Amino acid sequence: TQLLEQSPQFLSIQEGENLTVYCNSSSVFSSLQWYRQEPGEGPVLLVTVVTGGEVKKLKRLTFQFGDARKDSSLHITAAQPGDTGLYLCAGAAVYSGGGADGLTFGKGTHLIIQP
Amino acid sequence: NAGVTQTPKFQVLKTGQSMTLQCAQDMNHEYMSWYRQDPGMGLRLIHYSVGAGITDQGEVPNGYNVSRSTTEDFPLRLLSAAPSQTSVYFCASSYLADQPQHFGDGTRLSIL
Numbered sequence: 326t327q328l329l330e331q332s333p334q335f336l337s338i339q340e341g342e343n344l345t346v347y348c349n350s351s352s353v354f355s356s357l358q359w360y361r362q363e364p365g366e367g368p369v370l371l372v373t374v375v376t377g378g379e380v381k382k383l384k385r386l387t388f389q390f391g392d393a394r395k396d397s398s399l400h401i402t403a404a405q406p407g408d409t410g411l412y413l414c415a416g417a418a419v420y421s422g423g424g425a426d427g428l429t430f431g432k433g434t435h436l437i438i439q440p
Numbered sequence: 441n442a443g444v445t446q447t448p449k450f451q452v453l454k455t456g457q458s459m460t461l462q463c464a465q466d467m468n469h470e471y472m473s474w475y476r477q478d479p480g481m482g483l484r485l486i487h488y489s490v491g492a493g494i495t496d497q498g499e500v501p502n503g504y505n506v507s508r509s510t511t512e513d514f515p516l517r518l519l520s521a522a523p524s525q526t527s528v529y530f531c532a533s534s535y536l537a538d539q540p541q542h543f544g545d546g547t548r549l550s551i552l
Contacts, residue, residue: 358540367444367530367543368483413483417538427473427537432482 327352329416331431339439341403346434348414349396355419357390357397358428362411404438411435442466446531446544453521453551461516461547463531469542471534472514473498474506476527477546483530489514490537521551 332347348357356375360368372381374390374397381388385408387400401408415428447462465472473488485498489508503525505517514533518525528548532541 367545370540373540427485427488428541430483
């Protein structure tokens with residue numbers, strides 16, 4: 326069973342501060358996805374990282390995939406109240422033969438940005 | 441483009457009642473899945489389908505049934521509701537199992 330551990334579980338910071346959330350596993354993933362979920366809605370994809378060491382930027386959000394493809398981080402610069410939400414990482418398994426179990430989701434980081 | 445549509449958005453049931461949560465997608469996705477989301481537990485896979493006529497169990501399938509008669513629809517049936525099934529249920533779809541998932545807005549279900 327592949328597990329993805331996210332940290333911290335909860336984070337509350339002031340507007341304008343920087344933050345980093347982590348997604349770690351002992352397993353190798355073929356790709357890793359980050360989602361944001363707002364109250365009353367389903368998760369929405371932010372980015373997919375595929376290559377070990379890959380860095381992707383989405384405005385003030387920077388996503389990095391670890392060299393060994395076992396971990397990832399999300400860094401937010403100058404956080405804004407609109408960044409508030411639940412951030413989920415999800416890994417796609419490296420299959421040695423068939424299977425359609427889909428993604429392994431972390432439990433998420435609840436982020437609150439206070440004005 | 442509606443994406444993934446779930447109905448109802450809210451439902452309250454009594455223990456022992458049965459009901460069906462509806463999920464429809466208009467993106468011609470082959471892969472569809474059902475998750476439940478509980479505080480501190482994250483998203484847990486209930487059942488999934490890789491195409492019409494094919495379904496399989498996920499991590500927490502007990503108490504739930506699914507069918508996939510068409511590519512578009514993937515209903516989730518609660519056979520005899522129990523308080524432990526109080527949760528938020530999400531349906532998702534994608535072209536393949538490991539591709540980015542498109543989620544519906546969820547059904548909030550309370551079992552009394």
